[in-house]
Amino acid sequence: xxxxxxxxxxxxxxxxxxxxxxxxxxxxxxxxxxxxxxxxxxxxxxxxxxxxxxxxxxxxxxxxxxxxxxxxxxxxxxxxxxx
Numbered sequence: 001x002x003x004x005x006x007x008x009x010x011x012x013x014x015x016x017x018x019x020x021x022x023x024x025x026x027x028x029x030x031x032x033x034x035x036x037x038x039x040x041x042x043x044x045x046x047x048x049x050x051x052x053x054x055x056x057x058x059x060x061x062x063x064x065x066x067x068x069x070x071x072x073x074x075x076x077x078x079x080x081x082x083x
Contacts, residue, residue: 010063017062019034020071022034033079034070047081
């Protein structure tokens with residue numbers, strides 16, 4: 001947790017999410033805040049996140065199935081920190 005750039009909570013209700021995220025299959029497809037490629041290799045990551053409970057999170061996310069749905073749903077001071 002101490003090395004993380006931001007604390008993130010995963011929620012299943014889109015209405016409670018600050019950001020809707022689409023997981024992509026490769027690093028090259030990941031760009032911006034809403035398209036994530038999750039890796040364990042810290043050196044290749046653009047942002048280090050710590051998954052935590054909604055009460056402790058700085059950003060709540062919900063994973064979605066399509067690129068078109070992905071994006072910020074609510075104003076958040078952390079916009080632009082993932083890309």
